[in-house]
Amino acid sequence: MGMVTIDCADPQKLAAFWSAAVDTAVAQDWGEFVMLAPAGEGQVRLAFQKVPEPKVGKNRVHVDFETNDRVAEVERLVSLGASVAYDQVGVVPGLDWTTLADPEGNVFCVGQAH
Amino acid sequence: MGMVTIDCADPQKLAAFWSAAVDTAVAQDWGEFVMLAPAGEGQVRLAFQKVPEPKVGKNRVHVDFETNDRVAEVERLVSLGASVAYDQVGVVPGLDWTTLADPEGNVFCVGQAH
Numbered sequence: 001m002g003m004v005t006i007d008c009a010d011p012q013k014l015a016a017f018w019s020a021a022v023d024t025a026v027a028q029d030w031g032e033f034v035m036l037a038p039a040g041e042g043q044v045r046l047a048f049q050k051v052p053e054p055k056v057g058k059n060r061v062h063v064d065f066e067t068n069d070r071v072a073e074v075e076r077l078v079s080l081g082a083s084v085a086y087d088q089v090g091v092v093p094g095l096d097w098t099t100l101a102d103p104e105g106n107v108f109c110v111g112q113a114h
Numbered sequence: 115m116g117m118v119t120i121d122c123a124d125p126q127k128l129a130a131f132w133s134a135a136v137d138t139a140v141a142q143d144w145g146e147f148v149m150l151a152p153a154g155e156g157q158v159r160l161a162f163q164k165v166p167e168p169k170v171g172k173n174r175v176h177v178d179f180e181t182n183d184r185v186a187e188v189e190r191l192v193s194l195g196a197s198v199a200y201d202q203v204g205v206v207p208g209l210d211w212t213t214l215a216d217p218e219g220n221v222f223c224v225g226q227a228h
Contacts, residue, residue, distance in 0.1 A: 001137050001153065001160075002180035004118060005223075007172075022115050039115065041180075042156040047178070061175040061220065064117035064161075106175065109119075 004063060007055075008104050011048035012108050015110045017103050020080045032034045064097075070112040074098045077110065080103070117149070117159045118177060121169075122218050125162035132160050132215050136192045173221045178211075184226040188212045191224065 008014045015026050015034040025039040032050040046063075067073040077100055078084060085099040085107065097111040122128045129148040137200050141151040146164040160177075181187040191214055192198060197223065199213040211225040 001177050003178035003225075004158075005176055005178055007174045022196055040156055041153055044115065044118075044158040053172075056171055058121070058167075059174050060121045060169055061173055061177070062119055063115050063175070064119055066116035079116065111117075 001044060003047050005047040005049055006106060007051040007053075008048050008106075009050065009054070010104070011050050014048045014102065014104055015046075017081045018048070019084070021077055021102075022046065055105055062109065064106050064111055066110045067110055067112050070096060070098060070110055073110050074100065082108075115158060117161050119161040119163055120220060122162050122166075122220075123164065123168070124218070128162045128216065128218055130193045132162070135191055135196070135216075136160065148192075152219050169219055174228040176220070177222045179222070179224045181224055181226050184210060184212060184224055187224050189216065196222075 006014065010048050011032065011034040015036060019026055024037045024041045026034060026038040028035045033047065033048040036045050038045045065073060074084060081103045082100045085101055087098050089096045093114050095111055097109045099107060099109050101107055120128065125146065125148040129150060133140055134152050136153045138151045138153040141147060142149045144200050147161065149161040150159050152159045159206065179187060188198060195217045196214045199215055203210045209225055209227050211223045213221060213223050215221055
């Protein structure tokens with residue numbers, strides 16, 4: 001599994017957010033399709049394709065970050081343009097997480113095991 | 115980015131398909147949430163969470179496989195339970211791909227650069 005592709009209205013804008021979020025660079029920009037470099041050896045790349053239809057409802061597939069410092073990681077992602085939807089703290093044994101949305105409203109999570 | 119989570123009706127069934135598709139094992143099964151092991155060092159893991167609502171419309175986020183033999187890879191995935199939606203061959207310079215659906219209708223692609 002080499003890539004995760006996100007449908008969007010503005011591939012360049014979303015690529016700018018996500019390349020900062022996962023700390024990598026834009027590898028190729030074909031206008032309607034933008035592909036990031038993998039963030040590290042063997043890692044999945046993100047890609048963004050322009051689609052005409054707007055986002056409807058919840059994302060059925062979403063990406064998750066793992067971190068040792070959820071609060072700091074959420075703060076970093078918000079400073080890049082994400083917004084916080086809600087925190088899930090102390091609900092599930094062993095895992096706290098924050099659910100965020102990217103600049104086009106795609107949901108993703110930042111989880112911290114404890 | 116450590117994980118990609120797919121909402122579904124039947125986490126165990128979908129985990130069985132995807133663990134064979136990416137050639138890894140189920141790492142943990144909490145009933146309503148099943149997590150696969152990463153397929154390799156540094157790779158993203160897949161997870162499946164049970165949700166009450168059915169899948170509606172196209173997946174806004176999807177995963178992509180890269181291969182050197184698209185026909186054989188598609189045949190392998192179909193034998194595991196995927197269905198083929200359509201082939202995109204000779205349309206985009208440098209890349210052919212097949213769009214498939216997993217057993218719950220989640221779209222994913224198998225691409226081959228040339």
